[in-house]
Amino acid sequence: MSVLIFAEAKNGNYKKNAFEAVYYGSQLASAIGTEAFVFTIGDGANAADLGKYGASKIWFNNAQAKTDSQVVSAMVAQAAEKAEATHVVLSNSALGKAVAGRIAVKLDASLVSGANALPIGNTVTKGVFSGKAIASFEMSGDKHVISLMGNSLKPVETGSSGIPEAIELDIPQTKLKVIETKTVDGVVPLPEAELVVSAGRGMKGPENWGIIEDLANVLGATTACSRPVADTGWRPHHEHVGQTGVAIRPNLYIAAGISGAIQHLAGVNSSKTIVVINKDPEAPFFKAADYGVLGDLFDVVPRLTEAIKKFKA
Numbered sequence: 001m002s003v004l005i006f007a008e009a010k011n012g013n014y015k016k017n018a019f020e021a022v023y024y025g026s027q028l029a030s031a032i033g034t035e036a037f038v039f040t041i042g043d044g045a046n047a048a049d050l051g052k053y054g055a056s057k058i059w060f061n062n063a064q065a066k067t068d069s070q071v072v073s074a075m076v077a078q079a080a081e082k083a084e085a086t087h088v089v090l091s092n093s094a095l096g097k098a099v100a101g102r103i104a105v106k107l108d109a110s111l112v113s114g115a116n117a118l119p120i121g122n123t124v125t126k127g128v129f130s131g132k133a134i135a136s137f138e139m140s141g142d143k144h145v146i147s148l149m150g151n152s153l154k155p156v157e158t159g160s161s162g163i164p165e166a167i168e169l170d171i172p173q174t175k176l177k178v179i180e181t182k183t184v185d186g187v188v189p190l191p192e193a194e195l196v197v198s199a200g201r202g203m204k205g206p207e208n209w210g211i212i213e214d215l216a217n218v219l220g221a222t223t224a225c226s227r228p229v230a231d232t233g234w235r236p237h238h239e240h241v242g243q244t245g246v247a248i249r250p251n252l253y254i255a256a257g258i259s260g261a262i263q264h265l266a267g268v269n270s271s272k273t274i275v276v277i278n279k280d281p282e283a284p285f286f287k288a289a290d291y292g293v294l295g296d297l298f299d300v301v302p303r304l305t306e307a308i309k310k311f312k313a
Contacts, residue, residue, distance in 0.1 A: 003029040004085035006076045007040045007050055008095055014046060016155070016192055017091040017148075019053050023155040024148050025089035026054020027118055034086075039079040041067055044164035051162025053155050058162045059083075061169050068176045069095065073102035078169045080107060085143070092147040093191065100147045109143035116152040130243060130266035150191050151249040151272075188222045190241060195221035196250045196271075198241060199229070200264075202257020202278065202297055206234040211298070212256065215305045218312070224248070226258050242267035256297040260285025277301065 005025035007018040022038055029036035035056045040047050044060030051058060059079060063071070076099065080088050088103055090096045092114045104111035112124045119139070124146060128135045190196065197216040203209060216223045223239060230240035241248050243266035253271035257278065258264060265288055268274070276289040279296050286292045293300050 002035045002037050002083045002085045003032075003087045003089060004076075004080045004083045005036060005038045005055065006079075006088065006090040006096075006099075007038050007047070008091060008093060009040050009042045009046070012042050012045050014040075014049065017093055017150050018050070019155040020150065020153065021089055021091045021148055022050050022053040022055050023158070024118065024153060025087070026056075026158065028087060028089065028146075029054075029056075031118065032086075037079075037083045037085065038162075039076060039083075039167075040164075041072065041075065044166065047164040048161040051159055052157040054158045055162055057083075058164045059167045060164050061167055061171075063171055068174050068178060069098035069102065070176060071172060071174050073099040073106065074172050075169050077103050077106035079167065080143075082167065087143070088145045090145075090147050092149045096147045100145055104145040107143045107145070108141070109145045110139040110141050111145045111147075112137050112139060113147045114149045115146050116149045118153075119146070127270060130247075131270040149249065151194065151251070190222055190224055190239070190246045190248050193222035193248065194251045195219050196224050196241075196248060196252070197221045197254045197256070198224035198226070198258065198268075199256045199297070200226035200258035201228050203229070203234070208298070209235070211301045211305070215254070215301055215308075218305050218308050219252075221252075221254075226264055255285060255289075256301055258285060259283050260288060277304075 003025045005022050026036040036054055037057045038050045038055040039059045041063055043062045047058050047060055100113050114126045115124045117125050122139045123136050125134050125136050199212045224241045225235040225239045227240055227242055229235050230237045242264040247267040249270040251272045253268050254275045260283055274289045275291045276285045277293045277297050277300050
């Protein structure tokens with residue numbers, strides 16, 4: 001019996017969501033009195049660090065073929081069977097969403113996607129209705145798959161580096177053909193970002209976006225935007241946050257010149273702290289904000305940027 005955690009690697013490196021999943025899985029394993037095994041796809045060069053977050057054993061398989069969701073789910077299911085796992089834990093990332101259901105079917109397991117806390121017994125909680133409510137799910141059966149919502153808990157180093165061990169798996173032939181993959185490099189992806197600075201139509205035009213980027217740079221934050229901004233081509237679509245864009249859960253979300261329509265709030269209201277900058281006192285966003293600044297963003301944002309620079313100095 002064990003808990004198997006699937007840790008995603010990108011170009012051989014691990015991001016916060018992988019450490020969150022390992023820490024979550026190790027805490028779950030401790031609660032039910034078993035071991036936490038980690039499985040990762042790649043050469044395992046940097047996998048030793050996963051041991052710092054509680055993994056007692058680290059497995060890797062350096063799959064040579066292109067690994068799509070079908071292949072990944074088959075490999076994780078095989079690793080789970082090899083570890084005699086009662087629980088499989090993975091991140092609720094784009095890949096996690098694509099493979100969690102497949103893994104559950106292969107293992108004949110129950111599935112809770114987007115969990116936001118450790119299970120209590122067989123009960124797991126998750127946000128529903130765009131984060132407006134919390135639902136409790138009772139897992140049945142002998143095996144369970146849990147995907148963890150990003151930024152639900154802070155990963156804590158509880159152990160030391162491990163020794164990755166290569167394992168042999170039966171890698172199936174893919175039935176999918178990947179035509180093109182578009183990635184954004186050099187920035188923290190929005191679902192993983194802890195600090196986000198966002199803006200809307202109040203910016204008046206793309207030529208004014210420099211003040212938002214300046215604030216983001218001084219904070220070390222990722223930039224985002226509302227849907228109308230992305231639809232008009234002011235900003236790329238991967239920066240669109242909201243119900244029809246990317247749903248995020250950062251520690252800090254600063255929104256400048258965004259009215260706060262319900263569709264936008266649905267994608268950001270799980271943020272731990274929301275700061276709204278708007279000159280319209282009737283803007284709906286103020287009702288959801290932890291802090292509100294009533295004023296012209298072209299005056300407030302540069303002053304905020306300078307204040308943060310002085311504070312850091």
